[in-house]
Amino acid sequence: MFALVDCNNFYASCERTFRPELRLQPVVVLSNNDGCIIARSEEAKAIGIKMGAPEFKCRDLLKKHDVSVFSSNYALYGDMSSRVMRLLGKLAPEIEVYSIDEAFLDMSSFTRFDLKDYARHIRQTIRQHTGIPVCVGIAPTKTLAKIANRLAKKNPEYQGVCVLKTHEEIYSALERTTVEDIWGIGRQWSKLLQAKRIATAADLATASAPWVRRHLHIVGARIQAELQGTSCLEMEMVRPAKQSICTSRSFGRSVTTLAELQQAVATFAGKCAVKLRKENALASMLTVFIATNPFDESANRYWGTRTAALPYPTHDSIKILSAAETILAGIFQDGKIYKKAGVIVSAMVPKASYSTTLSLFPEEEPDEPNQRDTTLMQAMDAINQRYGRGTLHLASENTESWKPTQDHLSPSRTTNWNDILEVKV
DNA sequence: TCTGGGGTCCTAGGACCC
């Protein structure tokens, strides 16, 4: 048996933890640059605020109902998430952290427990120690656990807990779940299935297996088997090594000059390098992209991107920044109004497996990796770890010209000493 | 005026090998 523990309206719940007066009040959290609604409390959902809606389109609604609006505060959410995960890790022998607000627990050894009681215990523990409300779904496969969790969320009378164990319980759950609510079935496949008159999870479970295999490929066949109670997806306790890392942002205002874009691209490249070092990996390829406003209908739209191989795999900020600047110069077009840029590092190799001096003609590679670079990066990371992110950075990293809008940012009360002082009891 | 960010996996088809 698998349990799926999922935090309710996670970002909104994080904000509310430190603002108890907002309990039972509508709360929303905005995406980066204060662009879209990405989290809503139950009260905000009830008002009719849609997930993913642009903030400027629901401003009237937000104002009319006196909704509390927050910019996203990932320092806070990340820290709250690790608190939740640490607790969950103690509540089951194996845990798979699936996303910032969800985890699978291996319940196969709980045969002598009443699973419903134990799920309630999980819920209470997380609530008591973090203030975050969660729902728990338990079933014989991960896909069914997802369905159980959704039923726990949607039906208040379940009190946040749903266990699917018998054939009857499972089949009834499948009948009450539409195909688009199945984990792994997105918009395109929903459309296809509905055209085939496969409307519910029960329909999909009993649909023709060859048809599913042909049109939904191996992924769909796996979903079908999981719905039928055959577990195909195992617990993944160790997160697989990342294959690529991307840092991109929309700008708080329009940017037109190469110099301004350079500041942004340097900043993103620097963040990628830090993430690479945290991942204990080196990158061999580097991509830079710059874009104008995609919603602008005028003919002056532009989406420029280019990928280049790095001379050798590296996680050195200086090397990555300088390579990014070269790529940027090659794709920059004058006269465009830029709204977004990003940097992607890929073709990654684990640092441990990489031995230096791979070059066939080392005498022609004056730029080869050396110990000094590594030591320098270690020193930089150590200083930033101790004194806070961004304390020490390369001069070209600069947020001045493009800084995203963050007009409703809450204090980072669990990660920043200065912000703790603002807590009023 | 104003519209997020970061990932993975799978398939098909082309180019190439013997």
Next chain:
DNA sequence: TCTGGGGTCCTAGGACCC
């Protein structure tokens, strides 16, 4: 008229997730 069989690697594009 007749024209083999069995592979790998790479990339682009499409689907999905949170």
